[in-house]
Structures are given as structure tokens and as C-alpha cells.
Amino acid sequence: MDTHIISIGTELIFGQTVDTNAAWLTRQLAGLGITCAKHVTIADDRAAITSAITLASTEASLILMTGGLGPTPDDITRFALADALGTELSLHQPSLDQIAAFFRRRKLPMPDPNRVQAMMPQSADPIENTCGTAPGIHAEINNVDLYAMPGVPREMQAMFDRDIRPALSHRRLAHGSQDRSVILQHSLQTFGMPEATLGDKIADLMAPGRNPAVGTSAADLVISIRMNANASSPEEAKGLINADAAEIRRRLGHVVFGEKDETLAHAVARLLVDQGKTIATAESCTGGLIAKRLTDVSGSSAYMIQGVVPYANEAKHRLLDVPPDLIEAHGAVSPQVAEAMAANCRRLADTDYALASTGIAGPTGGTPTKPVGLVYIALADTAKTTVKELRLGETLPRQTIRDRTAKIALNLLRLRLIGCS
Amino acid sequence: MDTHIISIGTELIFGQTVDTNAAWLTRQLAGLGITCAKHVTIADDRAAITSAITLASTEASLILMTGGLGPTPDDITRFALADALGTELSLHQPSLDQIAAFFRRRKLPMPDPNRVQAMMPQSADPIENTCGTAPGIHAEINNVDLYAMPGVPREMQAMFDRDIRPALSHRRLAHGSQDRSVILQHSLQTFGMPEATLGDKIADLMAPGRNPAVGTSAADLVISIRMNANASSPEEAKGLINADAAEIRRRLGHVVFGEKDETLAHAVARLLVDQGKTIATAESCTGGLIAKRLTDVSGSSAYMIQGVVPYANEAKHRLLDVPPDLIEAHGAVSPQVAEAMAANCRRLADTDYALASTGIAGPTGGTPTKPVGLVYIALADTAKTTVKELRLGETLPRQTIRDRTAKIALNLLRLRLIGCS
Numbered sequence: 001m002d003t004h005i006i007s008i009g010t011e012l013i014f015g016q017t018v019d020t021n022a023a024w025l026t027r028q029l030a031g032l033g034i035t036c037a038k039h040v041t042i043a044d045d046r047a048a049i050t051s052a053i054t055l056a057s058t059e060a061s062l063i064l065m066t067g068g069l070g071p072t073p074d075d076i077t078r079f080a081l082a083d084a085l086g087t088e089l090s091l092h093q094p095s096l097d098q099i100a101a102f103f104r105r106r107k108l109p110m111p112d113p114n115r116v117q118a119m120m121p122q123s124a125d126p127i128e129n130t131c132g133t134a135p136g137i138h139a140e141i142n143n144v145d146l147y148a149m150p151g152v153p154r155e156m157q158a159m160f161d162r163d164i165r166p167a168l169s170h171r172r173l174a175h176g177s178q179d180r181s182v183i184l185q186h187s188l189q190t191f192g193m194p195e196a197t198l199g200d201k202i203a204d205l206m207a208p209g210r211n212p213a214v215g216t217s218a219a220d221l222v223i224s225i226r227m228n229a230n231a232s233s234p235e236e237a238k239g240l241i242n243a244d245a246a247e248i249r250r251r252l253g254h255v256v257f258g259e260k261d262e263t264l265a266h267a268v269a270r271l272l273v274d275q276g277k278t279i280a281t282a283e284s285c286t287g288g289l290i291a292k293r294l295t296d297v298s299g300s301s302a303y304m305i306q307g308v309v310p311y312a313n314e315a316k317h318r319l320l321d322v323p324p325d326l327i328e329a330h331g332a333v334s335p336q337v338a339e340a341m342a343a344n345c346r347r348l349a350d351t352d353y354a355l356a357s358t359g360i361a362g363p364t365g366g367t368p369t370k371p372v373g374l375v376y377i378a379l380a381d382t383a384k385t386t387v388k389e390l391r392l393g394e395t396l397p398r399q400t401i402r403d404r405t406a407k408i409a410l411n412l413l414r415l416r417l418i419g420c421s
Numbered sequence: 422m423d424t425h426i427i428s429i430g431t432e433l434i435f436g437q438t439v440d441t442n443a444a445w446l447t448r449q450l451a452g453l454g455i456t457c458a459k460h461v462t463i464a465d466d467r468a469a470i471t472s473a474i475t476l477a478s479t480e481a482s483l484i485l486m487t488g489g490l491g492p493t494p495d496d497i498t499r500f501a502l503a504d505a506l507g508t509e510l511s512l513h514q515p516s517l518d519q520i521a522a523f524f525r526r527r528k529l530p531m532p533d534p535n536r537v538q539a540m541m542p543q544s545a546d547p548i549e550n551t552c553g554t555a556p557g558i559h560a561e562i563n564n565v566d567l568y569a570m571p572g573v574p575r576e577m578q579a580m581f582d583r584d585i586r587p588a589l590s591h592r593r594l595a596h597g598s599q600d601r602s603v604i605l606q607h608s609l610q611t612f613g614m615p616e617a618t619l620g621d622k623i624a625d626l627m628a629p630g631r632n633p634a635v636g637t638s639a640a641d642l643v644i645s646i647r648m649n650a651n652a653s654s655p656e657e658a659k660g661l662i663n664a665d666a667a668e669i670r671r672r673l674g675h676v677v678f679g680e681k682d683e684t685l686a687h688a689v690a691r692l693l694v695d696q697g698k699t700i701a702t703a704e705s706c707t708g709g710l711i712a713k714r715l716t717d718v719s720g721s722s723a724y725m726i727q728g729v730v731p732y733a734n735e736a737k738h739r740l741l742d743v744p745p746d747l748i749e750a751h752g753a754v755s756p757q758v759a760e761a762m763a764a765n766c767r768r769l770a771d772t773d774y775a776l777a778s779t780g781i782a783g784p785t786g787g788t789p790t791k792p793v794g795l796v797y798i799a800l801a802d803t804a805k806t807t808v809k810e811l812r813l814g815e816t817l818p819r820q821t822i823r824d825r826t827a828k829i830a831l832n833l834l835r836l837r838l839i840g841c842s
Contacts, residue, residue: 011638011647013460014451014606018444022462026435036434039462041443044636046629072620073627074636111617113624131816133617152639154821185435196532196554199493203534206494208467215465215495217432218573226432281709281730287716288702288709291730295708298784298819306736309702309712309728311721315770319727319740349736363719395552398719400575 002037003029004060006052008067008077009151010043021066021149021156028160030183030228032168034062044068049080057084057142062168067151069134071113077148078137082121085139089119095126095135102133131158138167145171184237187226188248189258191411195223201251205244212240214248220400221407222264254420257411264410265293271417272303279413280349281307282320282341284332285359285375289406305349310341320344333358335376335387342378343385353416354380355409359390361401366394373401377409379416386421388412423458424450425481427473429488429498430572431464442487442570442577449581451649453589454603455483465489470501478505478563483589488572490555492534498569499558503542506560510540516547516556523554552579559588566592605658608647609669610679612832616644622672626665633661635669641821642828643685675841678832685831686714692838693724700834701770702728703741703762705753706780706796710827726770731762741765754779756797756808763799764806774837775801776830780811782822787815794822798830800837807842809833 005025011017019041026036037060042048049068056063068077082089096118103110117134120126127136127147132155137148147164149156190198195218199206202225205214212229227244231237249256257267272279281291291307294300310316313327322340330336338358346354359375366372373392378385390408392401415421426446432438440462447457458481463469470489477484489498503510517539524531538555541547548557548568553576558569568585570577611619616639620627623646626635633650648665652658670677678688693700702712712728715721731737734748743761751757759779767775780796787793794813799806811829813822836842 009638010634010636010649011645012444013457014447014647014649017638017640017645018439018441020439023433023439030435039434039460041460070620070637070639071617072637073624073629074634076629108615111615111621113617113621154817194529194532196492196534199491200532200534203494208494208497213431213495215431216491216493217430217438218491219438224432224438226435228431228435283709286713287721287725288704288712288728288730291709291732292707292713295730295732296820296823298782300708301732304708304730304732306732306740307709307728307730308740309709309716309725309730311716311725311727315727318769319729348739361719396575399717402717 002060003034003062003064004038004040004056005036006056006063006065007039007041008044008049008065009041010074012041012067013043020153021151024153024157025064025066025160027185028165029168030185032165033182034168035183044074044076046076046080046083049077050083053081053084053141053146057144057146061144063141063144063146065146065148066156069117069136069148069150071111071117071133078116078119078121081124081137081139081146081148085121085123085141087122090122092118092120092126092135095120098128098135099133127159127163129155129159130162131155136163182231182234182237184229184231184234184241185226186229186241186245187224187260188245188256189262190223190225190252190255191221191257191264191407193223193252193255198223198225198252198255202248205247212244214244221404254415254418257414263293263296264407264414265296268294268410268414268417269297269300269303271414273299275417277353277417278303278305278351280305280345280351280354282345282354282356283307283309284311284316284341284357285361286357286402286406286409287311289402290355290357290409293406293410305351308345316341320348331370333360333370333374333376335389338376338378339385339387342380346380346382352381353413355413356380357405357409359401359405361398362394362396363398372396375401375405377405377412379409379412381416386412423481424455424483424485425459425461425477426457427477427484427486428460428462429465429470429486430462431495433462433488434464441574442572445574445578446485446487446581448606449586450589451604451606453586455589456604465495465497467497467501467504470498471504474502474505474562474567478565478567482565484562484565484567486567486569487577490538490557490569490571492532492538492554499537499540499542502545502558502560502567502569506542506544506562508543511543513539513541513547513556516541519549519556520554548580548584550576550580551583552576557584603652603655603658605650605652605655605662606647607650607662607666608645608681609666609677610683611644611646611673611676612642612678612685612828614644614673614676619644619646619673619676623669626668633665635665642825675836675839678835684714684717685828685835686717689715689831689835689838690718690721690724692835694720696838698773698838699724699726701726701766701772701775703766703775703777704728704730705732705737705762705778706782707778707823707827707830708732710823711776711778711830714827714831726772729766737762741769752791754781754791754795754797756810759797759799760806760808763801767801767803773802774834776834777801778826778830780822780826782819783815783817784819796822796826798826798833800830800833802837807833
């Protein structure tokens with residue numbers, strides 16, 4: 001079953017918005033054993049959308065579309081779809097009632113432009129939107145099923161989960177033996193080993209044509225190793241994935257910190273909860289990012305006691321008892337101040353651990369001796385305080401320096417929690 | 422000049438990574454007056470990449486590719502490109518020297534697999550990578566220019582800026598009068614008005630076929646209004662954009678908070694700097710996110726004094742003097758506690774303003790009277806403290822609740838700073 005995903009939106013083709021929907025949908029399809037052959041992105045142009053639909057209906061066996069179902073004049077997917085189907089739009093009263101009810105629940109008047117969202121191509125069926133005003137559209141074109149969904153990711157996801165996924169599962173069963181293959185995906189997340197070194201250690205598993213297909217991709221210091229297994233049953237696919245995952249973990253050791261969507265914060269959270277330990281943070285250059293990541297995880301109140309962001313020098317004294325002479329003598333960006341921040345933070349919060357950061361995130365504020373990208377991170381526990389100097393590079397953007405600092409700090413804590421630092 | 426962008430990566434087609442490169446490149450091309458007709462995404466499959474390159478060379482007048490130039494066995498863009506060109510790969514010694522120098526500067530040994538990155542199709546030219554190990558590749562196929570760049574966004578962007586943008590500008594000039602059109606893009610960012618209402622107010626400007634083309638897109642409470650003007654000179658394009666932007670600002674008033682990539686934090690930062698005011702934060706449910714956003718902006722030490730994340734109840738007392746009986750009487754998630762957090766935070770930090778948040782970000786921790794999504798935000802200045810109750814909805818994901826809380830809080834401060842709240 002070859003699926004094409006068509007993403008509609010001038011903001012996508014003009015690069016003002018990044019399309020996350022195609023990626024999400026492909027992931028869901030893989031879970032159903034359906035491969036996606038092509039992603040195509042087009043602007044809000046009625047003729048271009050119509051011809052893309054027509055072309056896809058001759059190439060694909062399933063078409064998923066997102067975007068262009070909103071209430072504003074630039075939303076024209078419904079018109080283009082009607083053109084491709086050779087039909088007209090007409091008002092679908094139950095959809096209009098649902099849209100009106102959506103506004104009533106929010107105690108808001110329904111703006112008149114929202115009426116257009118209840119207009120449907122005559123041979124198509126609406127799909128209810130349970131968390132927004134744009135119903136989806138299901139149509140059949142050249143005997144190919146087409147599902148048009150709203151572009152707002154949350155609404156699209158809810159609609160796919162509630163109505164489209166069950167329809168596709170059902171359809172797959174109906175297709176019978178000709179389409180029994182299962183695709184199972186898994187991934188492992190690593191931190192701290194260069195991609196080439198890592199690739200070298202698992203090069204045999206990454207050989208082209210092998211099943212599972214194993215690949216790596218790098219995103220700001222985190223290297224992901226993904227595995228895609230093809231099999232005739234879910235059990236067989238799972239067996240293949242499990243064997244590879246175990247072998248990769250064996251070869252890479254503590255470089256692997258988690259699986260699938262897990263972040264370093266998830267890994268740290270799991271270790272803190274398992275060990276019944278608590279943490280506090282004292283952040284200057286990361287400005288709250290480490291605390292934010294530690295509390296991204298639901299249930300974080302089990303380990304997160306407090307964080308401080310002593311951005312001004314006087315705040316380092318006020319919030320953390322860092323002596324003004326220490327700052328005077330060594331500067332706010334120094335191993336001595338990082339150490340005092342972490343040690344005092346842990347003592348004042350009465351936690352098992354504390355993480356501190358101080359550095360120059362740029363692009364301004366660098367000097368020849370303390371350039372942009374110079375960061376000190378410190379980790380305190382009840383026995384000792386470790387300070388690490390990072391030189392992240394003067395040319396990195398501010399957000400990258402902050403992001404990497406937070407990741408390296410969380411990884412330092414992770415390694416301490418598993419007894420490796 | 423019709424450009425195709427081809428993104429290579431199994432992690433993209435399988436939805437494990439979102440492609441931000443195509444969006445970035447389209448934006449850069451628009452700045453050069455070059456429109457992008459198609460984005461296509463394909464897996465790390467040698468035959469599929471080869472045929473996509475061949476197809477594009479018959480349809481497009483310029484091909485930009487990203488991804489698949491890494492050192493691991495799944496990186497096969499160079500092989501596929503050689504196939505499409507009908508040639509072989511051979512070692513390019515200067516590229517190998519550059520890769521070796523990259524590792525030497527980092528005082529690391531060069532892993533052997535990185536050698537493949539210096540292999541080039543015989544009729545192609547390498548493009549230096551100044552911040553990574555993967556050189557790009559420039560080739561000509563069926564008289565169409567093709568540029569293959571690494572998939573790591575930072576490396577791709579640096580390579581485009583340094584070598585490809587100048588080449589494309591030069592090429593445009595050489596093409597002469599047949600291709601004089603200028604495309605200018607602009608966008609305004611808004612907060613606080615529903616998309617349909619906003620669309621209704623500017624419906625005439627959004628009419629299909631109008632120049633500039635005006636469209637809206639929504640992303641987690643921020644509605645962007647984008648304008649794309651076509652003109653025969655940059656001055657004419659600028660005039661068209663300026664007229665529309667002024668008209669939209671006139672109709673929407675303080676709902677417009679910024680332009681282009683500006684966030685609410687940028688808007689707040691500009692107002693704080695202009696007015697010489699300072700800020701402190703006290704965050705429970707947002708866990709440092711408001712402080713993080715306020716310090717995303719370079720130069721934030723001009724206004725950001727300190728932040729605290731009093732996650733545990735005892736930390737609310739320790740860091741903010743919130744009386745334990747107040748928490749006992751009303752609960753940590755209450756207007757009373759939010760008010761005390763903001764007022765005490767401002768007093769202790771001695772700032773002009775303080776923002777506070779306390780709420781239930783979920784997915785656990787909700788009760789019938791205090792459901793997930795119930796959040797109190799408070800804004801204190803020297804005269805008063807304002808508390809706002811938010812009911813963001815029990816079904817929203819944790820990160821969305823935290824994101825929206827931070828945005829609504831920053832917008833509250835923005836409106837105060839411009840005298841509208």
C-alpha cells in the first residue's frame with residue numbers, strides 16, 4: 001500500500017512554518033504496516049492542489065492530506081478537492097451544528113467565516129473534529145481513499161486517532177493476504193560518542209539491505225540509532241528489533257541513555273525516581289532551561305525541589321550566598337563561582353544533588369580570555385562538587401550553546417547516577 | 422527558476438526527525454527571488470535517490486539536496502549522485518586534508534569512516550564545510566545545477582550562506598532580464614484574537630490572487646499573518662509590503678506583537694529595555710520556561726534580575742516567603758498563592774515587575790475541583806498585583822499547557838508595558 005502525504009500551506013512552501021504533520025503521519029502509518037512513498041508540499045493554490053490530488057490518485061493507493069481547511073480566505077483545500085472530484089460544495093448541516101456547539105461550549109459567538117468549514121464536496125463525507133472547528137473530509141477519487149485533515153497538529157492527530165486509524169486498520173484486514181507485512185520501528189538514543197566512532201562500532205548492523213535496517217542521525221549532540229524491521233508477524237518483528245537493540249546496547253554501553261522519544265531529562269528523571277534522590281538547579285547562562293527540562297517530565301515533583309536563575313551578580317549572592325569577593329576575584333564565569341553555585345544550591349535546598357551553570361552564551365559578552373561558548377557546569381552531591389569547563393565554540397548560536405550546556409549538564413548527572421562519573 | 426528541494430533521510434520519511442532544512446532553504450531562496458515548486462522527501466535508498474535526482478533534472482531548473490553525506494554506512498547520497506551522473510567516486514585529497522584538520526583542531530584522532538566524506542563523483546566539485554566534516558557537492562546534471570549539502574542544519578546553513586547563496590545570486594544576474602522578478606516576504610505575529618475573527622478583519626487583504634498574497638497560520642495561540650509580494654524591483658516589493666503591514670497593524674492594534682521570527686519574549690524584551698525596567702520570575706508549573714524565554718534574547722541581563730522555580734511547597738516558603746498557612750488554606754494552585762508568589766518575588770528581587778505561575782500541568786495531579794489545565798498566573802508591579810485564572814483544558818498535553826501558560830504570562834506583561842492591561 002503506497003501512501004502519498006500531501007501537505008498544503010503557503011507557510012510551508014515559503015518556509016515560514018515547519019511541517020511536523022507529515023513526519024507524525026508517517027510514524028503512525030508505519031505502526032499500521034503501511035509505507036509512505038512520498039511527501040509532497042504545495043502552496044495554498046487551488047489549481048496546484050487540484051492537480052496534485054489528481055496526480056496522486058494515479059500513483060498512490062492511499063492519500064493523506066493536511067492543511068487548508070481553516071476559516072480564512074486562504075484555506076482552499078475543500079474547493080480544490082471539489083474540483084478534483086468534479087463536484088460542487090454544499091452545506092453539511094450536522095457539521096455546522098458541531099461547529100456552532102464548539103463555540104457555545106466556549107461561551108463565544110460563532111464568527112461568520114467559520115460557516116465555510118461546514119461546506120463539503122457533494123460526494124465526500126465529513127470527519128468530526130473533536131477539538132477544533134475544521135471537520136476533515138473523506139473522499140474516494142479514482143478508487144483511491146483520500147483523507148483531508150486540518151493542519152493544526154493537535155486537531156489532525158486527534159482526528160487520525162479517532163477515525164482514520166481505525167478505518168485504515170479495517171481496510172488492511174479487508175485487503176487480506178496480499179498485504180500482511182509488518183513494519184516495526186524502534187530507536188535508541190545516545191550521548192557522548194562522535195557519530196563516526198559510533199557508526200564504526202555498529203557498521204556491520206548498518207549494512208545496506210540488512211533487516212532490520214539500522215541507521216544513525218545526529219541532532220545537537222544526541223545521536224539516534226533507528227531500527228526498522230520488516231517481518232511477517234508482529235512477534236517476528238519484535239524479535240528482530242530486540243536482538244539488535246540488545247547487541248547495540250552491549251557494544252555502546254552507557255553511551256545509550258534511552259529509547260524512542262526519550263530525552264536526557266527522561267533518563268535522569270527515571271534514575272532519580274528509582275533511587276529516591278532529589279535535585280535543585282542554579283542556572284546563570286542556561287536561564288532556567290535545565291529546570292524546565294527536569295520538569296518536562298510528568299511526576300517531576302518527586303525529585304525536583306527548587307531551581308534558581310541568579311542572572312544578575314547580586315542575585316548570585318542573594319539566592320545562593322555566593323560571596324561577592326569570589327565573583328570579584330574570578331568573575332561570574334569561572335570554575336570557582338560554578339562550584340560555589342552548585343555546592344550552595346544543594347546545601348540551601350537540602351537536596352541530594354545540585355546542577356549549576358555559568359557561562360557566556362553570546363552573541364555578545366565575550367572577551368579574549370573568556371570567549372563566547374566558555375561555560376562552566378558543576379555537579380554537587382553530599383560528598384563532592386565536580387566542575388567541568390566547556391568550550392562550545394564562539395560561532396555557535398546562543399540557543400545552541402544553551403541547549404548543549406543543558407544536555408551536557410544533564411548527562412553529567414546521569415553518569416553520576418549510574419556510577420560512571 | 423523552478424527549484425526542487427530533495428531531502429534525503431530514512432529518519433525523515435519514517436517520521437523520526439522533522440525536516441527543518443527544506444523550510445529554511447525555501448526562505449533563503451525567496452530572498453533571492455527564486456521560487457520553490459516542490460519539496461520531496463525520500464529515504465536513504467540508493468536507487469530511489471538516483472531516480473529522484475534524474476526526475477528532478479528533467480523538471481527543475483535548480484536542485485538543492487540535503488542529507489546523506491555523513492560518515493556512516495547509511496549515508497549514500499554521494500553514491501546515488503555518482504550513479505545519476507554516470508560516473509565513479511574518487512578521493513579528493515584537499516577535502517580529506519580539511520576533514521583531517523577539523524579533527525586536529527579538536528585534538529581528536531580522525532575516525533577512519535570519515536575518509537568516505539572526501540570521496541567525490543568525478544565530474545563534481547566539493548564545497549568546503551567550515552563547521553563539520555561533510556563537504557558538500559556541486560554537480561551539473563542535464564544542464565541543471567545541483568547542490569548537495571549535509572543534513573545537519575547548522576552545517577547546511579553555513580555552507581549555503583558561504584558558497585551557494587553567492588553562486589545563486591551570480592547565476593541570477595547572468596540570466597539577465599528573463600528573470601527579474603523579486604519576491605519579498607514579511608510576516609506579522611499576533612496574540613489574543615481568534616483566527617476566524619482576525620481573518621474576518623483582514624478578509625479583503627486575503628483575497629485570492631491579490632498582491633501581496635496575505636495568509637494566516639496558527640501555532641499554539643500565536644497567529645502569524647504572512648505577506649508575499651511579487652514586484653519588478655526590491656523597492657516596489659517593499660512598498661507593497663509596508664502598505665499592507667501598516668494597514669493590518671491599524672486594523673488589529675495591540676494584537677500585533679512583532680514581525681518575522683519575533684516571539685512574545687522578543688516583544689517583552691524590547692519594551693523592558695526601552696523603558697529601562699527590570700523583571701523577576703517565580704515559576705511553579707512552568708518550571709523555568711518563562712525565565713528561559715526571557716533569557717533567550719541576547720542582552721537579557723539588562724532586564725532579567727533573577728528567577729526562582731519553587732517546585733516543592735517548602736521551596737515556595739524558602740525562596741519566596743509564601744506563608745505555609747496560605748498554602749495550607751488555599752492549596753499551592755490558588756489565586757492567593759499566585760498573588761503572594763508574584764508580589765514577594767518582586768519585593769525580594771527589587772525589580773519593577775514579577776511574573777508568577779502555579780497550576781496543574783498534568784497529565785497527573787488533577788482533581789475534580791482543580792483539574793489538569795487549571796493555572797493561575799500573576800503579574801506584580803510596584804502598584805498592584807493582578808491574578809489571572811486560566812482553564813486550558815484537561816486534554817491538552819503537559820508541554821502545551823506549560824507553553825501556553827508562558828505565552829499568556831508574557832503577553833500579560835507585554836500589555837502592561839504598553840498600557841493596555
